Amino acid sequence: MKIDIITLGCSKNLVDSERLMHQLKEVGYEVTHDAEELHGEIAVVNTCGFIADAQEESINMILELAQRKTEGSLKKLYVMGCLSERFMDELGQEIPEVDRYYGKFDWTELVSDLGHEYNESQSYRRHITTPSHYAYLKISEGCNRKCSYCAIPIITGAHRSRPMEDIIDEVKYLVSQGVKEFQIIAQELTFYGLDLYKERRIAQLVQAMADVPGVEWIRLHYAYPTDFPMELLDVMQRNDNVCKYLDIALQHISDVVLGNMHRHITKQETYSLIENIRKQVPGIHLRTTLMVGFPGEGDKEFEELCDFVRWARFERMGAFAYSEEQGTPSARLFSDDISEEVKQERLSRLMRLQQRISAEIQEEKVGKQMRVIIDREEGDWYIGRTEFDSPEVDTEVLVSSDQELTLGQIYNVRITKAEDFDLYAELVPSI
Numbered sequence: 001m002k003i004d005i006i007t008l009g010c011s012k013n014l015v016d017s018e019r020l021m022h023q024l025k026e027v028g029y030e031v032t033h034d035a036e037e038l039h040g041e042i043a044v045v046n047t048c049g050f051i052a053d054a055q056e057e058s059i060n061m062i063l064e065l066a067q068r069k070t071e072g073s074l075k076k077l078y079v080m081g082c083l084s085e086r087f088m089d090e091l092g093q094e095i096p097e098v099d100r101y102y103g104k105f106d107w108t109e110l111v112s113d114l115g116h117e118y119n120e121s122q123s124y125r126r127h128i129t130t131p132s133h134y135a136y137l138k139i140s141e142g143c144n145r146k147c148s149y150c151a152i153p154i155i156t157g158a159h160r161s162r163p164m165e166d167i168i169d170e171v172k173y174l175v176s177q178g179v180k181e182f183q184i185i186a187q188e189l190t191f192y193g194l195d196l197y198k199e200r201r202i203a204q205l206v207q208a209m210a211d212v213p214g215v216e217w218i219r220l221h222y223a224y225p226t227d228f229p230m231e232l233l234d235v236m237q238r239n240d241n242v243c244k245y246l247d248i249a250l251q252h253i254s255d256v257v258l259g260n261m262h263r264h265i266t267k268q269e270t271y272s273l274i275e276n277i278r279k280q281v282p283g284i285h286l287r288t289t290l291m292v293g294f295p296g297e298g299d300k301e302f303e304e305l306c307d308f309v310r311w312a313r314f315e316r317m318g319a320f321a322y323s324e325e326q327g328t329p330s331a332r333l334f335s336d337d338i339s340e341e342v343k344q345e346r347l348s349r350l351m352r353l354q355q356r357i358s359a360e361i362q363e364e365k366v367g368k369q370m371r372v373i374i375d376r377e378e379g380d381w382y383i384g385r386t387e388f389d390s391p392e393v394d395t396e397v398l399v400s401s402d403q404e405l406t407l408g409q410i411y412n413v414r415i416t417k418a419e420d421f422d423l424y425a426e427l428v429p430s431i
Contacts (some may be wrong), residue, residue, distance in 0.1 A: 001027050001030055002023055002029070002030045002031075002039060002040035002041050002042070002055075003029050003030070003031045003032070003040045003041075003042045003043070004032055004033075004034075004040035005046065006033075006038075006045045006046065006061060006065075007046045007129075008034075008045070008047055008048045008054065008057055008058050008061060008081070009047065009048025009049075009050065009054055009058075009081065010050075010185075010235070011136040011183065011185050011221075012136075012185055012187075013046050013081055013082070014129065014130075014136060015126065015138045015185075015307070016080075016081070017033065017129070018126035018129055019126050019336060020044070020080075020107060021033065021126070021129070022125045022126050022127045023108075023116075023118060023119060023122070023129055023414065024111065024114075024325075025110050025312050027114075027116040028112075031127070031221075033129045035092065035205035036149060038413070040074075040107055041074065041075045041076070042074075042106065043065050043068075043074055043076070043077050043078070043407075044079075044110065045058065045062055045065065045078070045079045045080070045081070046080050046081040046107075047061075047079060047080065047081035047083035047084055048061070048190040049081070049083035049084075049085065049086040049087065050151060050152065050153075050155075051323060051325065052323055052325075054083075055087075058081075058083045059083070059095075062077075062091075062095055062098065063095065064296075065077050067290075068098035069097050070097060074097050074208055077098050077099055078100055078113075079091065079101045080097055080102040080107040081102075081104060081284060082155045084103060085103035085104040085155050085156075086100060086151070086154065086155050086417040088103065090154045092379065100113060103194070104155060105141070113230065116125055119157070123199055124166065124169065124170040128177065128179065130175075130176070130339075130391065131375055131376065131407065131408065132179070133178060133179060133180050133373065134179060134180070134182070134183065134373075135179045135181075135182060136182075136183045137167070137171065137174075137182045137183065137185065138162075138185050138253045139154055139161065139167055139185070139186050139192055139342055140159060140162060140189070140192055140207065140337055141157075141159075141160045141186075141187070142157045142158050142159045142160050142187060142188065143158075143188050143191075144159045144185040144191060145188055145224060145226075146262060146329070147261055147263060148260065148261050148262040148329040148330040148333065148334075149261060149294065149325065149328055149329075149330045150317065150325075151153075151326075151327060152251060153265070153295035154327050156187060158195075159187070159188065159191050159194070159195055160195060161192050161193050161195050161196045161197075162200065162272045163194075163203075164205055164208065165244055167205065167209075167409070168209065168212065169370070171209050171212050171215065172253060175212060175213070175214035175215060175383065177409070179217070179219075181217040182209065182215065182217070182219070183219050183391070184220050184295055185205070185221045185222060187222065187406065188222060188223070188224045189202055189220060189222065190202055190224050191210075192205060192228075193205070194222060198272060200229045200396065202229055202232055203232045203234065203235050203404075205230050206218060206232065206236075206239075207235050208221070209237070210235070210239040210242050210269060212240050212262060215241055216241055217241055217245060217373065218239075218241060218242045219243045219244050219245050219385060219387070220232075220236075220242075220243075220245055220246055220247065221247040221326075222321060223246055223247060223248040223249075223265075224248070224249070225248055225267045225270060228248075228273055228277075228323055230280065232425075233281050234280075235427060236281050236284070237281050243387040243388070244283055244285060244286075244387060245284065245285050245389075246277065246284060246286055246287070246289070247287040247288075247388060247390070248288055249288060249289040250270060250288045250289070250291065251290060251294075251416045251417045252291060252292050252297070252305060252306050253307075253308040254296075254304045255267050256297075256301055256302065257297050259296075259302050260294065260295055260296040260330070260333075260334060261291075261294060263328065266327075267304070267308075268426060269416045271311075272306075274286070283369060285316060285388035286312070286313075286315055286316065287314070287316035287317070287318075287390070287393075287394070288312075288314050288317050288318075289317075289318045289319065289320070290317065290319040290350065291321070292319060292320075292343055292347050292350060293321045293324055293338045293346060293347075294330075294350055295322075295330065295334035295335065295336065297338065297346075302346050304348065305368065306353060309350065309353055309357070310353065313357050313361065314357070315356075315358070317354045317357075317358075317389065318393075319347055319351055319354070321344060321346075322388050323336075324336040326332075355420065359418075360393070362419070362420070363382060365415045365416045366415050366416065367391055367422060368414070369412055369413065369414050369415075369428055370386045370397075370413060370425070371386065371387065371410050371411070372384035372397045372413050372425065373385055373409070373410045374407050374408065374409055374410075374411065375391070375396075375404050375407065376407065377405075377407070380397070380400070381398040381399065381400065382401060383396050383398060383399075383412075384399055385397060386423075393404055395422060395423055396422055397413065397423045398422055398424050398425070399411070399425050399426070399427060400416075400425070400426050401427040403427070411427060412427075413426060413427055414426055414428050
């Protein structure tokens with residue numbers, strides 16, 4: 001009656017794992033979620049199939065568990081998620097030790113296969129695996145954007161918004177469980193509502209979340225720049241519990257590369273968008289993702305990208321090198337003719353540039369008062385985050401305090417020191 005759930009990949013997968021864990025716990029299973037400590041008689045691997053490195057990690061985990069099953073220390077092995085959605089037939093042939101492969105959306109059948117009924121009336125209830133004061137909230141599935149390099153539409157299909165009332169019910173339920181900080185996630189959150197309501201309703205949805213008593217922070221992830229709904233910024237500006245933070249993947253700035261990527265936005269439109277976002281929400285922190293080495297990126301196009309990063313001064317930025325993905329339009333349309341050496345050199349140069357910018361932005365915070373939510377205690381420090389910091393990917397704040405602080409509570413602190421990836425702070429006594 002012990003089941004290990006192993007989640008690989010993104011936070012959207014984590015939400016599915018948490019929903020599955022709740023269903024299994026309700027019918028009497030002891031369920032754990034720790035890939036480093038596997039002791040169950042049954043294992044479920046929730047896989048990622050986005051890029052080659054993630055696929056390899058998922059396959060290695062499945063093979064490790066298949067070996068345990070062969071040796072007799074594991075009775076049942078199930079696989080779900082993006083990798084099995086994308087390569088189910090191939091996986092079944094290559095790793096037959098798996099008792100059943102599920103796709104991205106039919107994993108609810110696993111409960112039935114274990115001899116129990118999936119409780120649809122509790123479909124949004126979850127066993128939270130994050131610290132109890134924050135949770136990820138998935139508002140849709142799928143994506144209609146069809147960027148040429150991206151396999152996500154192949155895996156997840158078209159965009160499907162969840163009804164607004166269902167999302168608000170989940171928010172209220174999570175608040176009742178002690179959650180006060182919500183990371184809003186989707187493949188593309190700005191598309192929300194077009195399929196159900198024939199108009200974008202992300203601004204109305206975020207406002208409705210902000211109106212729920214007990215919601216203290218809302219943070220927005222995975223926006224798309226094309227046709228960005230500027231009314232969302234109005235909601236951010238007028239609600240103190242909507243964090244001045246936006247995760248918006250831009251990928252590139254060169255018109256040549258953007259065209260090859262099928263991003264449906266131009267260099268000038270991108271510059272104007274960033275300028276308008278910063279003007280409408282002063283102090284906003286922008287997180288973006290950029291790609292180097294995409295077909296069509298010569299030295300000129302890469303220099304354009306570096307100039308853009310210098311101008312935009314993103315508070316948070318990640319980057320990766322292009323790798324051709326099976327079945328995507330770019331794999332059919334373009335030759336991946338930029339050498340791996342050049343890709344890595346460009347990636348290193350771009351990240352060095354961003355590191356200097358990040359260090360300058362961090363240093364500007366020294367002496368300022370900020371609000372910090374406390375995630376955990378380590379040694380002599382309380383570890384927290386500001387509204388500008390998403391869990392696991394952004395800066396942490398190490399708080400020194402003579403008094404005992406409560407995990408999950410928000411405190412006023414003064415920043416005393418800045419490093420590349422951390423801020424140091426002291427508690428500001430309440431008056």
